Amino acid sequence: MSYDALLWLSFGGPEGPDDVMPFLENVTRGRGVPRERLLEVAEHYQHFGGVSPINRLNREAITAVEKELAAQGVDLPVYFGNRNWEPMVEDTVARMKADGVRRALVFPTSAYGGYSACRQYDEDIERARAAVGDGAPELVKLRHFFDHPLFVGAFADAVRAGLEQVPGARVVFTAHSVPESADKAAGPPEEGGRRYSRQVHEAARLVAAQAGVAEYDVVWQSRSGPPQVPWLEPDIVDHIDALHAAGVQGVVVCPVGFVSDHLEVIWDLDNEAAERAAEHGMGFARAATPNGDPRFAELVVELVREHLTDGPVRTLSEFPLAGCTVNGAPCAVGCCEPVKRPAR
Numbered sequence: 001m002s003y004d005a006l007l008w009l010s011f012g013g014p015e016g017p018d019d020v021m022p023f024l025e026n027v028t029r030g031r032g033v034p035r036e037r038l039l040e041v042a043e044h045y046q047h048f049g050g051v052s053p054i055n056r057l058n059r060e061a062i063t064a065v066e067k068e069l070a071a072q073g074v075d076l077p078v079y080f081g082n083r084n085w086e087p088m089v090e091d092t093v094a095r096m097k098a099d100g101v102r103r104a105l106v107f108p109t110s111a112y113g114g115y116s117a118c119r120q121y122d123e124d125i126e127r128a129r130a131a132v133g134d135g136a137p138e139l140v141k142l143r144h145f146f147d148h149p150l151f152v153g154a155f156a157d158a159v160r161a162g163l164e165q166v167p168g169a170r171v172v173f174t175a176h177s178v179p180e181s182a183d184k185a186a187g188p189p190e191e192g193g194r195r196y197s198r199q200v201h202e203a204a205r206l207v208a209a210q211a212g213v214a215e216y217d218v219v220w221q222s223r224s225g226p227p228q229v230p231w232l233e234p235d236i237v238d239h240i241d242a243l244h245a246a247g248v249q250g251v252v253v254c255p256v257g258f259v260s261d262h263l264e265v266i267w268d269l270d271n272e273a274a275e276r277a278a279e280h281g282m283g284f285a286r287a288a289t290p291n292g293d294p295r296f297a298e299l300v301v302e303l304v305r306e307h308l309t310d311g312p313v314r315t316l317s318e319f320p321l322a323g324c325t326v327n328g329a330p331c332a333v334g335c336c337e338p339v340k341r342p343a344r
């Protein structure tokens, strides 16, 4: 199979104060997130001048991937499109068509399965192709990479570096929380769903093993939605209280659920979690995300090469390969399903 391009598909973030509310409205359209929560999150963005680091981080990563592709002699132009902010994926796919791209690979900036981390990116692909209409390029999404040795290796080194800063600290892995119902709905029904949270636990296990860490916790962060709806728990900040109450004197927080230091990482961890640890007099370090590690570009190119048929397919877990879909079709029965909302 031959490909003409690589599409880098991400979440998007605001690039100035006036972008913040329209961006948040794009993210939460039709999702029942209360207005108070939006206003609170808007303030987090305004702390940073209304600029999320996510677009800059994506552009830096794309530059690194372009260099790695060239170094490995792979001739694929890279395009950048987002779900929630400019450059919007619909516009990018239109440009790809105009440039004559007929078939492209898609790298989604999430390592995991589940609705928010996988299926929603498939929906973006479907929507973008539909918007472009006839002659839209065929788009083949790359697989989940939470158990890839380059992803695990980058986080393991970051955890080791954190432990050098805070020797003897408890290692705590975090990922973005999702509603309990969403976690249960996505994944093999015979396993009770939970593809996302199982993969997060597996990534944490692999990273801890490689960093030589015997005991650790997996917790969640950045919950949204109305308070009466159950989301994955415990929250990182509550967990720091619990660790303090149990006599733990230091934590290394590893955001294994994310590929880069975007706003949920720098606000919810570097600000809120770090502050709570300081209030308790606890040592605190936050492990780096892989985006800045040279292995990240190698990882992306390796995932690309799997499709050009000359690359190895490497994984450290026994979990089935998943997430690779054509034109946004669901990757397997029950995989990464959205919650069925009751009709109203």
Ligand SMILES: CC1=C(CCC(=O)O)c2cc3nc(cc4[nH]c(cc5[nH]c(cc1n2)c(C)c5CCC(=O)O)c(CCC(=O)O)c4C)C(CCC(=O)O)=C3C
Pocket (backbone or CB within 6 Å): 011, 012, 013, 014, 024, 027, 028, 031, 033, 037, 038, 041, 052, 053, 054, 109, 110, 116, 117, 176, 177, 178, 179, 222, 223, 224, 225, 257, 258, 259, 262, 263, 264
């Ligand atoms: C699983 C998951 C990932 C990891 C997978 C992946 O990386 O894709 C992720 C990433 C991200 N989430 C991000 C930002 C936001 N997420 C929100 C809301 C939500 N996230 C959810 C889940 C996830 N989110 C869910 C179930 C909601 C509820 C509403 C809904 O069902 O959609 C909201 C609305 C306000 C709020 O309520 O917090 C914002 C602003 C940013 C960009 C940050 C930046 O600007 O730097 C990134 C990378």
Ligand SMILES: [Fe+2]
Pocket (backbone or CB within 6 Å): 113, 114, 118, 119, 322, 323, 324, 330, 331, 332, 335, 336
């Ligand atoms: Fe999937």
